[in-house]
Amino acid sequence: MTISAPGNQPIRHRRRQNDWRLFLRLVSYGRRHGRLLLVSTILLVPVAIANAVQPILIGQAISLIRKEPNTYDFLKNLPLGQGLQILEGLLLLTVVVRLIFTGVQGYLVQKVGQQMTADIRNDLFAHVTSLAVRFFDRTPVGKLITRLTSDVEALGDVFTTGAIGIISDLFSMLVILVLMFQQQWQLALMLLLMLFPVTGLIIFFQQQYRKANYKAREELSLLNSTLQENISGINVVQMFRREQFNAELFRATNLNYIREVDRTIFHDSAVSATLEWVALVAVAGVLWLGGIFVLQEKLEFGVLAAFILFAQRLFDPLRQFAEKFTAIQAGFTAVERISDILDEPIEIRDPVWVGSREQGAGSRERQGGQGGQGSKLLTVNSQPSSRSVAPASTVNQLPTTQVGEIRFEHVWFAYKNDDYVIKDLDFTIRPGEKIALVGPTGAGKSSIIRLLCRLYEPSKGRILVDGVDIRDISQAELRCRMGVILQEGFIFAGDVKSNITLGDTYTFDEIRAAAENTNVAQFIEQLPQGYDTQLRERGTNLSSGQKQLLAFARAAIRNPHILVLDEATASLDVGTEAYIQDALERLLEGRTAIIIAHRLSTIRNVDRIFVLKRGELVESGTHNELLQLGGLYAGLHQLQMLGT
Ligand SMILES: Nc1ncnc2c1ncn2[C@@H]1O[C@H](COP(=O)(O)OP(=O)(O)OP(=O)(O)O)[C@@H](O)[C@H]1O
Structure with a gap:
């Protein structure tokens, strides 16, 4: 019994695909649940608007109390108590809208994610069982099981926590930016400019995390292979008293896995810490520039208060992105690893007749083989989603008499x-x-x-x-x-x-x-x-x-x-x-x-x-x-x- 060496990579690691191409791979699965996805995306609009309007309402309340000129006209003409009640009512409405729509939207997105995960798992299973024995000769079972189970599980998160979440975050940021520019363009511009270096930093940590995560998944596959091998060969393990020897090998593999996981945790924490820090810097920046404007009487206090909330909320989506970050990156690693298998060509395929055989116009195509009797054979599509078994009438048939030669x-x-x-x-x-x-x-x-x-x-x-x-x-x-x-x-x-x-x-x-x-x-x-x-x-x-x-x-x-x-x-x-x-x-x-x-x-x-x-x-x-x-x-x- 041998433990596969880490350098021994049975699944060909093809060129690292970029995230966009990997994402497109998921889109084809997302399309199958298009209606649910559309509904959950539409629900993001009221959530983002309610979220962005809250700082304005709070700013208006402060301006109303301080009787500042930027107070909305319809509030100015009302007694203070009544004006505040209207603002509180509106604030409560935004809270209710956020609560209800976020709940429904979250449920729908999770549901789609689970359905997509199930579809991918089915396709992977169908594909793996269609692969030639040669593929299994070079692929340890434990590795395949890891890809079919925990990798597929991580995939669901890319779409649910990830894709829809990012759309929601981007939309929220857009609405906040628009409202900010409407209120005060200099402060809005300052916050907008701060977004660029932060995004650059996130992308850097994202790439580092991704590399570490890929290695961690490889180590996990190896760990599972070792486990699977020991369980299926338990008789030999015990009869030859290899328990301790194998336990040492397992411990070494486990240690490698933990080391790689540590690396992913470091990059994950680095992103969260950076964003915490940047959000505070943004608030400080607003207080500094806004304070100057207030002292110069170019800015009302109510607007400054609204901008302090805007500064927090603008980085909120980014902070949430950091939280989703782990799931998204793990998901992309999973897509990459699953793509390795889905792209594994089906070496042994069925031929299909194209056109009419009777009229002699049909053509056949076959991959890699010499053409039988000068004919062209068309192989059945290898993609599991479109795997079609050719109707019996279109495939060559064996004679029914004098059989067995x-x-x-x-x-x-x-x-x-x-x-x-x-x-x-x-x-x-x-x-x-x-x-x-x-x-x-x-x-x-x-x-x-x-x-x-x-x-x-x-x-x-x-x-x-x-x-x-x-x-x-x-x-x-x-x-x-x-x-x-x-x-x-x-x-x-x-x-x-x-x-x-x-x-x-x-x-x-x-x-x-x-x-x-x-x-x-x-x-x-x-x-x-x-x-x-x-x-x-x-x-x-x-x-x-x-x-x-x-x-x-x-x-x-x-x-x-x-x-x-x-x-x-x-x-x-x-x-x-x-x-x-x-x-x-x-x-x-x-x-x-x-x-x-x-x-x-x-x-x-x-x-x-x-x-x-x-x-x-x-x-x-x-x-x-x-x-x-x-x-x-x-x-x-x-x-x-x-x-x-
Ligand atoms: N999956 C494989 N990958 C690589 N080499 C293989 C594989 N299976 C068999 N071989 C090699 O092919 C050769 C023929 O093996 P095969 O199993 O056909 O022999 P056999 O005559 O059936 O042997 P036995 O009588 O021991 O069953 C051997 O040298 C073997 O090492």
């Missing part, structure tokens, strides 16, 4: 660069033929199966099923043709029935028939609730053999033309293996089969045996032919005979 045409394959693990494989398996793949460990047997199932694409050459290049048919159609039983039967959390159907629709009779045909019905019926027995995630309440028996039923119910068994009976004890052997033989009847087995005794009766060595097909023939040949197979057989 497999052809490898000069296939080469490498997991990395030119490090070929499959070299120039060229063979045909006839419909109904049973083939065994044997060879030393690492010879490439499982890789052949992965290529046939199109979990990976060949680097060179092509694979045909029933005469059609497998890249020219939909993955669903290809995988319908094939039943694969691997060494470890994977179990999902759910009941026995759903673990056999795997989401496809089958009647209970079909499920039972499949179980009976593979001799697993007896085992299922012995379970506490039979077919309704709940199985835990990864089937922790079943033995390996029992999981494997369910995998047989899962393959049988699909009635595939091609059956692939990759060490499928290796985890069964001799008794159980004999028990399902005849079921297996029935299952194999009339189907093409590829069987990988290390125990050569289990494949004696197959039609042909392919012997692989370092990715090359070195021998092929029946058991007896290969023994007579006296080559690699005969050697392996000899060794196994000696072992028994």
Whole structure:
């Protein structure tokens, strides 16, 4: 078990996208909830006006008491008590308007944020599950989980706390500025000029925060990967007494994470402190310049009082921005990290026919592959939001008669660069033929199966099923043709029935028939609730053999033309293996089969045996032919005979 090194970055970090582009990415999600967003934006108008009018009302009250000339005419003509009552009434109205509209607006914005977060999470899940296995080879699960959970969570805040909040803050500042200039332009200009250096400072701290936050999220992903790895490998951890060693590794990762988080806290605090300080300087500036004007009798006291409140309120939106700052920046980091995954191209895609096939006018386009029969294949759009499954009629179909032929045409394959693990494989398996793949460990047997199932694409050459290049048919159609039983039967959390159907629709009779045909019905019926027995995630309440028996039923119910068994009976004890052997033989009847087995005794009766060595097909023939040949197979057989 290895802990991924921090420098080992499986998800390609593409060019840092600027915030604007990242924001636009969110806008497409925002549009889906356009009406709610519009209503919540409109509600900002009365809130901002009520907020900006309050200092004027307070200034008027002071001017009224001091009988200053700038008092509104309609107040001047009223008795003092009545004038003050009117001003108090108006002030109360602005307070009520702010309270009600801010509450409703906040609720709507949070609601939209949650809906957007859910949409993004759905799209991410759909995209991740469409990515090629190659992506998962280089991406630790813990990192993916962090991106799907806490990163997506942080995203919601960008729009809710962030975008709408910023619009609200900018609008408030605009209204305050307009009213200030109406009252006294010199003081208004002074406050306006103070905004520029402050904004510059905020942008600087914002950038620093952003960098620190990105690193902190990376460290969190690493922390989660370490955690996930330790939990899934807990048996090995405990059996090899690696608890302390792993705890040390975890502590080191945790320390790195805390260090990066400290850095983000520093920048966050720096922004808040700067704004606190600047707001006080602004009030002092107003008192200084306003005081001079008052002494020169160019300014009434009431207006000065209004400007002291304006100075506070003008920086209020900026101060609030600082508070939202953390959420917004964390959100942008999240968009950046999520974009990394959403931009991950879907390597293996379905072809789609464009235009009319019948008239011969249709064209097909395929990415990265050689054109099959000179045709152009158009791949299905990779964007999850617009992920469309091509209608069956538009995708190439496999023939329905004489089915089950497999052809490898000069296939080469490498997991990395030119490090070929499959070299120039060229063979045909006839419909109904049973083939065994044997060879030393690492010879490439499982890789052949992965290529046939199109979990990976060949680097060179092509694979045909029933005469059609497998890249020219939909993955669903290809995988319908094939039943694969691997060494470890994977179990999902759910009941026995759903673990056999795997989401496809089958009647209970079909499920039972499949179980009976593979001799697993007896085992299922012995379970506490039979077919309704709940199985835990990864089937922790079943033995390996029992999981494997369910995998047989899962393959049988699909009635595939091609059956692939990759060490499928290796985890069964001799008794159980004999028990399902005849079921297996029935299952194999009339189907093409590829069987990988290390125990050569289990494949004696197959039609042909392919012997692989370092990715090359070195021998092929029946058991007896290969023994007579006296080559690699005969050697392996000899060794196994000696072992028994
Ligand atoms: N995901 C992967 N990324 C990189 N290399 C891989 C990957 N999977 C397998 N390999 C390499 O490809 C080669 C062939 O592996 P493969 O699993 O096909 O062998 P195999 O014959 O099935 O072995 P075994 O009998 O042990 O299951 C090996 O050298 C292996 O290290």
